[in-house]
Amino acid sequence: MVRRTVMVAITLALVAAAFVLLCVNIGRGEFAVPIPTVVDILFGGGTKVQRFIVMDLRLPRGLTALLTGIALGISGAITQSILRNPLASPDLLGVTAGASAAAVTLIVVGGGGTFVGALALLGIPLAALAGAVVTALAIYALAWRGGVQGYRVVLIGIGANAMLVAAIQWMLISADINDVARAQVWLNGSLNGSDWAQVWPVAIGVAVVGTLALVSSFTLGALRLGDDNARALGVRLQSGQGVLLLAAVALAGIATAAVGPIGFVALAAPQVAMRILRTPGPPILASGLVGAVLVLGSDVIGRTVLPVELPVGIVTSALGGPFLIYLLVRNNRKVSA
Template sequence: MVLITVALAVLVFVLFCVDITTGDSHIPLGRVLDVLSGGGTRSQRFIILESRMPRAMTAVVVGAALGLAGAITQSILHNPLASPDMLGITSGASLGAVAIIGTGGVSGFAASVGVSLAALLGGLLTALAIYVLAWGRSASGESGATGLRLVLIGIGVNALLVAGINWVITRASLTDASRAQMWLNGSLNSADRDGLLPAAIALAVVLTVATMSARTLAALRLGPETTRVLGVRIQSQQALLLGGSVVAASMATAAAGPIVFVALAAPQIARRVLRTPGEPMIGSALFGALLVVGSDIASRTVFPADVPVGIVTAAVGGPFLLYLLVRMNRKATLS
């Protein structure tokens, strides 16, 4: 498993470099590697490091954050459909961000901070609302929010949030509405270092917390009775880890817009490739990065025109969602 993880990290770096070569004019891969190692002319360094590298780095960070967020929620809720975009967390973050984008806001670093804070607030409030609405007693008489209840309520809340997003866009000016609509497609065209920084910090913090909580996550997969015997405080640990998932997904959404299905698919692909009993944290982050960077390359090479990366991930993720639903239905039928 370690060798596969290292190979995935190397593949992410290779695709990262290939993503930098892609653009209005092709840059040879050797020249990109030369500049990244400290060489190249001043003009080459400007084009690669200042113009193209922020977009490629944003793709890696956003994909990794979404993959990690999906792995945490799916692992805790024991449901492969329990990803931030399915639960409505991404829509909550999007509503907060669109409220800033749709009103024009400000420019530069202040705009990036405002969008990031609004997205974080929207994601956290949505998660809190879903958790409160899902709270109840299970068939065994235990209090809490079960995975299935969270998913079902999340789907309903997601529909309400989408309506709220559409309402904000209809109230915005034509220019702001166009910017918001492009952002809602999950676009990396406006990626810059200012928007990348909050997402990178969130990814580093949440990945550290998830890695340190690996034993807790493993215990939570064993069921409530076994988890209590092992001395794990279920509700507090769930709240901590799910909060980290919300932060990672919200910051990723603020950086590039709602890029759908990555948080859903990456943990499931990582689990099958790495053959782990649960959703691997680092493996899911790497596969999330692979999906977004690969989709960004495809969006500028496969299609005749540059399309938002979110459209590509939706085209790939839709069939994968159908595959998961069919697989879950077959398991339920056999059981």
């Protein structure tokens, strides 16, 4: 009972931290807005000018960062739990690279930026989501040998990621310089230009798929115990794995389609959440909240702390690289022991 109370308290603290960072993100800029004023505006107060700055100009960017962080955190938690490998995440397994390859192809070959009407808005995001799903299905098929094993998926995913990154680089080298510039902005994972039309699809996707992941928490917990124990608990192994992996890929694809690839959040968020809550496996809800904190915090650092403004994807990669090294060293010590 005490342990559950502590976990609830920590989860609520993560919710509060995400909300505070959202307010900080909204309040920072050329026209600074104090955090109490931001909170007042969010609940209907403030002047007309303040409401325009907060609600129309800055809130869509903050919500996009919040939602993509939640999506990546939950996606990483599902992937690491099913494959039982702390190094398993969509960006290392090639899923994010598949989304990026599809988007870059549309930009440099199909002229994604020249579509009119609805296609101008939905062309690149839908291409990125389709690329993520197709890549994940290919990796799953290649890793299948009467079942799916974690290390086999990781190895095949790393190989697929390398090939897709090489394909992206080849397209960038051979494409028109204007298309390359547009693709590079997208590939760095930028929140610039986020608006309400971009927020709603992400919000709906995260709400639907995230709810499915939370409902499947028991199945995910059973899968962490191994295939035999999961079957003994009444879990349909292959269908359970398939549905949850599809949810993880969908969340990663939605996040990547919205803002471009944001590295290492899906890798780090579940591990940080697991250590904070001291759970045997990555917790779904807490992982999403930690992901939101990481993306919001990185956006604040990239926009206001550094001498020049940097896309959020560059900041998360700079922070996540050392964490990946830490996980590799830690796993190596476990194997040696």
